[in-house]
Amino acid sequence: MEYSFELALCATLERETDWILARQLGAAVADPGQRVIDVVGVVPGPEFDARAEITAETIPAAAIEADVGVGRARRPETAFDCHPQRRESAVEAALDCGFFERERVDGHDAVRQTTRYPDDWVGELVGIENKPDLDRPGELARQLRIDASLALFDRVVLATASHVTRAHCNRLPDPVGVWEFDPETGERTVVRDPEQLPVDEPGIEPLGDASDHTEVAVVERREKRRRRRRVAERAYGKGWRPAQYPACAHCVPDDDGLPYCTAFERVVAPNEDCGEHCPRRDPADPPDLDPHRLRADRTPWVAEPSGTTRRQAGLDRFW
Ligand code: SF4
Known part of the structure; x- marks a missing residue:
């Protein structure tokens, strides 16, 4: 249920906002494995177009953080x-993207950035935790x-x-916002607005009780x-739709690209529900759907940017 809830929410947010959305990203720093958030929304900042022009993929963090600039090859x-x-x-x-x-510098391989990395491409990062059924909160309190x-x-x-009561709200940390969301209709109701968190201040990460x-x-x-830059980069390259749709005649994606299964009459998780172990599987070509095209049409993400690589000096002679 959580998977289809999550995809339906992403589809709704994609229609309602200009955010770049992605699912299941690491959201801790000191102990990175301890917190994976369900959905991240990257709100475009003033330099978004400059970022989109570089590549449709994630730029590796180590390349951005390295002491490599535009001016001099290192x-x-x-x-x-x-x-x-x-x-x-x-x-x-970083070369591929x-x-x-x-x-070549003094007979050695060297690299330079094709353009300055636009630090201001992220306006805000929104983190969304999905808990379709509040009667089964699991680790919700610790996560929030x-x-x-x-x-x-x-x-x-x-x-x-779930229907959110005042008692539910009182158990949540004050800055956390609350949405009621109906995955069948796509209707989203804001029960409580989230507050701005102090992202520019040092943070305290609880490690365990x-x-x-x-x-x-x-x-x-x-x-x-x-970490914020890594999360944003990962979101930009990853997106939220399944990487692959099942090669099964029963998979008929809906208009938003959700992998709907006509045999089970519900949205399925291709990685878990589909495959040879599925008793209703009917082998066929994967559905004719281009999730990248959907994403490019509906968000500011650019599938095939012109890129920032200059023509190599050595090749210019032949042009
Ligand atoms: S493999 Fe099974 S769950 Fe997946 S689409 Fe086909 S019938 Fe549905």
Whole structure:
């Protein structure tokens, strides 16, 4: 239920806003594995178009953070402060997506940025936790406590299909907003607006509950800025629709690209529900749907940007 709820909410937000939406992203800093948020909305900032022009994919964090600029080519060995394997994969990915270009300097491979990284492309980050049924809250309290205390997102919202009572609201951290959402009709009701969180201040990340106290880590501004940029980059490259649709005659995606199954009469999770283990599977070509085209038509994300790579000097002679 949570999967179809989540996809339906993303489809509604895509229609109602100009946000870049993605699902299931890491949202902690000191202990990155402890918090995965259901939906992230990136609100475009003033330099959004400059970011979109570079690549449709995620620009690797290590490439953005390396001491490589536009003006002078640098050898990766001196410009990156990370494990050589991570450095190599970041350089390759940055070259592939057109954020870096390669040069030879003094007989060595060197790289430079094809353009300045536009730091101001993110206006706000909105974090949304889905809990369709509030009678089964699971880890909700702990998750929202982390979000409110760490303040990685500008705003945090709980989205639910349940009727929200005053008692429910009282159990949530004050800054967390609440939406009631009907995944069948796409109707979204704002029960409580989220408050702006102090994203530019150091955050406190709860790490776990011992019997008599909660361990915490202080997350400095710089670390938070880096994580916010990583989340935004990941969201930009990832999106929210399934990466692959099942090769089954029963999969008939709806107008929003949700993978609807006619055999089970519901939206299915291709990675979990579909495959040879499914008793109703009817092998066929995957549905004729281009999720990238849908995304490009409905959001400011650019599927095929012109790119910022300059023509290589050596090739110019032949033009
Ligand atoms: S594999 Fe099963 S769940 Fe998936 S679309 Fe086909 S019938 Fe539906």
